[in-house]
Amino acid sequence: MDRERVIRFLEHELHVNVHGGLRADTSLIESGALDSLGILRLALWIENEVGRSLDPSTIQLPTDWNTIDSILAFIARTRNHDRSAATR
Amino acid sequence: MTGVPQPGEMTLRATSSGDTARIPLRMTRYEVVPYSDEFQDTVIDISRFLSPDSLERRRAYFQWKFLDNPYVDPMIYLAKSGDRVVGMRAFSGTKWEVDGSEYMIPCATNLVVLPEHRQRGIVRQIMEVAHTDLARRGFPIAINLSARPITHIASLSMGWRGAGPLEDVRRGTISDPRPRPGIGRVQRRVQRLWRRAIGYAKRRVTGSRPPFKRFDQAVVRSPRHGIAVDRYPWADSMAGLVKRLPYDGRLRHVRDPQYLEWRYRNPLSDYRFVYRQQHGVLEGYLVIGTKAREHAPEVEAYIVDWEASSAEVRAALLEAVLDWDAFEALAVWQGCFDASVRALLARHGFETTETDISITSPRRTVLMRPLGRADRQDAWTLGGRSLLEIGNWDVRMIYSDGF
Numbered sequence: 001m002d003r004e005r006v007i008r009f010l011e012h013e014l015h016v017n018v019h020g021g022l023r024a025d026t027s028l029i030e031s032g033a034l035d036s037l038g039i040l041r042l043a044l045w046i047e048n049e050v051g052r053s054l055d056p057s058t059i060q061l062p063t064d065w066n067t068i069d070s071i072l073a074f075i076a077r078t079r080n081h082d083r084s085a086a087t088r
Numbered sequence: 089m090t091g092v093p094q095p096g097e098m099t100l101r102a103t104s105s106g107d108t109a110r111i112p113l114r115m116t117r118y119e120v121v122p123y124s125d126e127f128q129d130t131v132i133d134i135s136r137f138l139s140p141d142s143l144e145r146r147r148a149y150f151q152w153k154f155l156d157n158p159y160v161d162p163m164i165y166l167a168k169s170g171d172r173v174v175g176m177r178a179f180s181g182t183k184w185e186v187d188g189s190e191y192m193i194p195c196a197t198n199l200v201v202l203p204e205h206r207q208r209g210i211v212r213q214i215m216e217v218a219h220t221d222l223a224r225r226g227f228p229i230a231i232n233l234s235a236r237p238i239t240h241i242a243s244l245s246m247g248w249r250g251a252g253p254l255e256d257v258r259r260g261t262i263s264d265p266r267p268r269p270g271i272g273r274v275q276r277r278v279q280r281l282w283r284r285a286i287g288y289a290k291r292r293v294t295g296s297r298p299p300f301k302r303f304d305q306a307v308v309r310s311p312r313h314g315i316a317v318d319r320y321p322w323a324d325s326m327a328g329l330v331k332r333l334p335y336d337g338r339l340r341h342v343r344d345p346q347y348l349e350w351r352y353r354n355p356l357s358d359y360r361f362v363y364r365q366q367h368g369v370l371e372g373y374l375v376i377g378t379k380a381r382e383h384a385p386e387v388e389a390y391i392v393d394w395e396a397s398s399a400e401v402r403a404a405l406l407e408a409v410l411d412w413d414a415f416e417a418l419a420v421w422q423g424c425f426d427a428s429v430r431a432l433l434a435r436h437g438f439e440t441t442e443t444d445i446s447i448t449s450p451r452r453t454v455l456m457r458p459l460g461r462a463d464r465q466d467a468w469t470l471g472g473r474s475l476l477e478i479g480n481w482d483v484r485m486i487y488s489d490g491f
Contacts, residue, residue: 029245032115032209036242043241043448053446057252057476061244 024069116208120217123164148355165218175201186471187337196232223459232455233488252478253451257438260417303414316363323348325370340482372396374405391420392485424482
């Protein structure tokens, strides 16, 4: 998963629009760039990316999904976790 | 600022990350003010976006929920655009106990944003003001027992957390009434119409009516020894029973006569109280609730509270209700009950309706947020108990404003 893909989703599907354009560290949640519906759609997209449902008790939304970099890290972390769980 | 704001009209706060925080163009600045009496008609008016009920019923509901609330004055935060109220978040007063200590806790309830002001960051602005004000007033935490998926995820994004599922089990055939996210508006509408059509067809075929009509007829036709049914709470006796029963110290709403008298006057719900007495002493009660809808007779009923002095009394109450066979579906949150009660429910055909745990289709839970600093060591505890463990909560449907 690369940054460009996340940015494309945020801009084209969720219509996130910030001054100066999206960057890896642009605040999405804390700044209000993503509203409730946007966060819900982002959640559906991330669930699709990792291939499973996400337990809300395992996610700290304000930090885990606040920036493009944190979203990428979350997806990578979840995939790694699932891979190691599968090999156990 | 006056007039309807335009996208990009005003930019907002920087975040903790300083200049790296980009500002959304759609964000609009609203003035958020606390409720005062002058807003009463407006609040009742915009609540039409939450409920199809008539103005009269919405007024009665407002009176009951906020003005007659036994604990606090209305805790409602209003977003204004110019002179116009365009959104609100309300909290109702609740009183909880844990290990013998009592706490007033605001419970998040009605959330309304006028359609033309959605997706502008209004909810976050209201909630930020609400969190600050509720903390200033000394409340330790705020909770939400009735969040639907979109409110649920919005709450999580603002630092709220869930305690784990309340375990909805039901007996009967009514499908989960909660809207599923991820499906389109048209599809939801079709599903709703389909459910309504099925319900109508069933009522035509079976001759059934809203549940308490059948229920009341069945009670008269087949009285049960030692069991009484009433339309009103025996508040003193019920509170007395709760006080007499062993208490394990979990977080639960205080059920004293004052609360019970008030709670069961909800004008948007109907209740029946099934009592078991021995020698003039109340030994158990089971309360059934339904939504008292004007236009769509409810065919689903809920066990909103249930207490008994023994397993035998508890079973007798449930079996009486099931023998009267008045409901197409009956649901209860079983998370608060021990293994023996769960087994009793399972023996009588109650099954879980929840399958997957998902952030996009969350189970009913206790959502909460500390009102002080969330990073403090004890922020997520109350009375020494962790708030994030559902096993520390004893939550009945009646504590939620959804019933």
